[in-house]
Amino acid sequence: MPAITYIVVAVCWFAMLADGYDLGIYGAVLPSLMEYQEWNLTPTKAGAIGSYALVGMLVGAICVGTITDMIGRKKTLAFCVSLFSIMMAFSAMANSPAMLGLWRFLGGIALGGVIPTVSALTIEYTPVQCRSLMYAVMYTGYPIGGVLGALLSMYFLEDYGWRLLFWIGAIPVLVVPFILKYLPESVSFLMTKNRREEAEILAKRYNISLDAIDVPKCEQVQEDKRRFVNVSALFSPQYIRATICFWISFFMGLLMIYGLTTWLPKLMKEAGYPLGSSLRFLMVLNLSCAIGSLLAGRLADRWGSQKIISISYFLAGLAIALLSIKSSILVVYTLLAIAGFGTIGTTLIMNAYISKYFPAENRATALGWAIGFGRIGAISGPILIGLFMSWNLELAWSFYTFAIAAVIASIMVLFIPKHPGGMV
Known part of the structure; x- marks a missing residue:
């Protein structure tokens, strides 16, 4: 297994961890939110806010293909991590249920773009004989993110309130510079953009076969x-x-x-x-x-x-x-x-x-x-x-x-x- 596989899978796993934390933390803090007297949140409103992020994910999953075609998978992942981290910070500062729902929706758009992006990168940079295993390993980041949210809530929710848990969800933005510096671009993206020289350099550096992804234009x-x-x-x-x-x-x-x-x-x-x-x-x-x-x-x-x-x-x-x-x-x-x-x-x-x-x-x-x-x-x-x-x-x-x-x-x-x- 080449070293680049571990780097790519580790970065993608972390993105899935942040994705799972972002979606799971709302359920963890929901009992506290419904007891937050300033908002007087009803179960109907609470359920709707919980769905706003999922509506955003639906929008994001549809739009991510267009974004990826424009800026590439590497920058798409960096953009998505940045956006949902910033929206978590805004959620921590929300002054009403309506604003919390808005930030959750916008963050959901970024979350919807993470899964297809990390899936493509993981598969592309993993040897064929290990793809199923490494994909499953990468995907475990999502439920472990939910575990992390529940664990942190157990220790901090009652003493510090729900806003701190959302602030913690903004931490992944600090990893974006690492993503931009060390995560390689998708070779298939470079090929579709006729940047063959860059693709060949990456393929040679990381021992990737271009034959498996080089699709002639007529076939496209x-x-x-x-x-x-x-x-x-x-x-x-x-x-x-x-x-x-x-x-x-x-x-x-x-x-x-x-x-x-x-x-x-x-x-x-x-x-x-x-x-x-x-x-x-x-x-x-x-x-x-x-x-x-x-x-x-x-x-x-x-x-x-x-x-x-x-x-x-x-x-x-x-x-x-x-x-x-x-x-x-x-x-x-x-x-x-x-x-x-x-x-x-x-x-x-x-x-x-x-x-x-x-x-x-x-x-x-x-x-x-x-x-x-x-x-x-x-x-x-x-x-x-x-x-x-x-x-x-x-x-x-x-x-x-x-x-x-x-x-x-x-x-x-x-x-x-x-x-x-x-x-x-």
């Missing part, structure tokens, strides 16, 4: 012409059933993930657990996601993605439903670990599953549209639980909602037709 033009054909192919008789099942699974899966990470501490506090324990629950959820993503990948390679994903979603739904019953701390930790494994950990395998299921010419289109549809579920999750709390529904129904979503996702995965090439 042809690829553009096929773009709309690729979308329509998702709804062809051969793939329409798989497309619908994937979309519903992503919708339900992301609804669970972002609904849980936003509301879990508040829900557990409402269930009678102290705030410190509620934050530890959030930490366990995210920690199990980091471990689960690596373990699930190994299991999927051995027994097939469809089987492992379906079982994981079902177990997550069962665990979340049982959380509605107050139990001992050890039992709750076990249930949360299963839930974490079956939610965020499973989503990483879903990304790989859909990429392997569709042919190469439709792969990126299928994944992009499935995730895009899933983002609607991500936005809906925090809002839905906020509405439930505003309507004074029994607390158990919040857990049942996530459990039902998990079971639906599990069933939809089973309804995906068997791949013509066998197990994937």
Whole structure:
């Protein structure tokens, strides 16, 4: 493994860590925010603010391609880290719920650009035989960022208030000079911009094969012409059933993930657990996601993605439903670990599953549209639980909602037709 792989993966891992902290910290401080008397935040408003960052992520994921084409992946990553760090600082200084929602939305735009950028850089600078492993390692930065947010909240939230936790989220901006100095530019970006000499220098320095990424212009033009054909192919008789099942699974899966990470501490506090324990629950959820993503990948390679994903979603739904019953701390930790494994950990395998299921010419289109549809579920999750709390529904129904979503996702995965090439 060349040294540049470790540098690129380390930088991308840190960006994912900051991404996970940014999204996870809102759920960690939410109980404190709702007790902040100056704002008198209702559950409906709290849920909406939780979704603003996710709406921003949807916008950012759409726009990042254009930004990358203009300034390159290296500068795009530096720009995204700078923007969401600055927005975290602004969030710490917010003087109203409306302003906090605005800063969360703008920060979400930057967050939405991080994942596709770091994914491309990690894959490009990792040897082919190690790409799956290094991608999984890089992706663990996201749940570990959530663990960090919960851990810091446990120690600082009650004594120093929620604003300090947002200030901490602004620290990644200090790493931007390091990114600009040491992170190499994407070789594929240089090639598409006809900067072949620079690309050859980088390829020679880091032992990268240009043959794998050098796409002739005529093929690129042809690829553009096929773009709309690729979308329509998702709804062809051969793939329409798989497309619908994937979309519903992503919708339900992301609804669970972002609904849980936003509301879990508040829900557990409402269930009678102290705030410190509620934050530890959030930490366990995210920690199990980091471990689960690596373990699930190994299991999927051995027994097939469809089987492992379906079982994981079902177990997550069962665990979340049982959380509605107050139990001992050890039992709750076990249930949360299963839930974490079956939610965020499973989503990483879903990304790989859909990429392997569709042919190469439709792969990126299928994944992009499935995730895009899933983002609607991500936005809906925090809002839905906020509405439930505003309507004074029994607390158990919040857990049942996530459990039902998990079971639906599990069933939809089973309804995906068997791949013509066998197990994937």
